[in-house]
Amino acid sequence: MRTSTDHGSRLALVSNRLPKHEIAGLAGTSLKHQHLPAILADDAPGGFFEVHAENYMGAGGPPHAALARIREDFPVSLHGVCMSIGGPQALDKAHLARFKALVERYEPALVSEHLAWSTHETTYYNDLLPLPYTEATVARVADHIDQVQEAIGRQLLLENPSTYVTFPQSTISETAFIRELVKRTGCGLLLDVNNVFVSATNQGYSALAYLSDFPLADVGEVHLAGHAEQQDDEGELLLIDSHDGPVADAVWKLYELVIARAGPIPTLIEWDSAIPDWPVLKREATAAQAILDRHARAASRENIRASA
Structure with missing residues (x-):
């Protein structure tokens, strides 16, 4: 299996x-x-725009015309949602080929997928499902990541x-x-801060402790999104990663801590249902940009003092 030390030498240049x-x-x-x-x-x-890869796997039409127009003037991030990297079965070669074709067609600044599974034999689930964290799963997922990166x-x-x-x-x-x-494949990470908050709330652990143990140095992109509050069968609070509203205050606070520790990482506002008018979505991105800029300025001042 490939390790991070030889990863860079085996990947072709864009x-x-x-x-x-x-x-x-x-x-x-x-x-x-x-x-x-x-x-x-x-x-x-x-700053930039992100698209779900599966929405662009047709040959042409209005979706490609819109994305091609945006790609002329802005960085684009390509985000896959159906690779089923965490699944027990082999990757779908046809899907991987379509994914590869999109990367070659648009040369995105960032390419990402989920640590999840969504297929079983010939059934495709409209969800991103969790997986057991075991040695056997590590080996399988690492092999799948290797295949995607090689492709x-x-x-x-x-x-x-x-x-x-x-x-x-x-x-x-x-x-x-x-x-x-990361160690076995040389992959990077997309840190979804809302996912951290949702999972920590649902599972009863500390989001701060999770982030303290997360390899922030390997993060190439951050996601922020809104979530919905529900109750489980016992009447306890259950958070749903719904992407249908503004980023919650608690998630903004966690994000501020991440950027303070890791620096100004490219950050994406996800809003995928109950989609508002453009000024509302832009306002969320502007708030993230203000945090990025503030910490970039602070880091620059610190570098100047260190070199003085």
């Missing part, structure tokens, strides 16, 4: 047929087609899940499991 737009330190939003006219008319629309010729960012159940078979903590995947 061809750079398209304009190269820097994404470092930027806040962005999910690209929604209904927002395209407002985005193009906006003098300062924001696309570049690093994949792996996203931590939101969870509602856990497995008694698990023998490894989620953060240790993720660290081992």
Whole structure:
């Protein structure tokens, strides 16, 4: 199995047929087609846009026309939701080929997928399901990540899940499991701060302790989103990673801590249902950008003092 030491030498360089737009330190939003006219008319629309890969696996049509227009002027992040990297069966070769074709077509600044599974034999679930954290699962998931990275010729960012159940078979903590995947494959990480808060609330552990143990140095992108509050069968609070509202105050506080520790990582606002008008979504990204900029300035001042 590939390790992080030889990962870089085995990945092909991106061809750079398209304009190269820097994404470092930027806040962005999910690209929604209904927002395209407002985005193009906006003098300062924001930093970058992220799309779900599966929405663009057809050959052409309006979705590709919109994405091609955005790609001319902005960095794009490609986010997969159906690779089923955590599943027990082999990766779908046709799906992986379509994913690879999208990476080659749009040369995204970032490419990501989920630490989850969503298929069983010929059944496809409309959800991102958790997996047991065991040595056997580490080996299987690492092999799947290797296959994806080999196919696309570049690093994949792996996203931590939101969870509602856990497995008694698990023998490894989620953060240790993720660290081992990075070590074995050289993949990067997508830290979804809302997922951390949702999972910690549902499972009864500390979100701060989780983040303290998370390998922040390997994070290449951050996700922020809204969640919904429900009750479980016992009447206890249950959070759902719903992406249907603004980022909660508690998640903003966790995000501030992450950026203070790790620096200005590209940050994406996810809002995938009950989608608001463009100014509302942009306002969330502007709030994230303010945090990124503030910590970037603080780091710059610290560097100046250190070199004086």
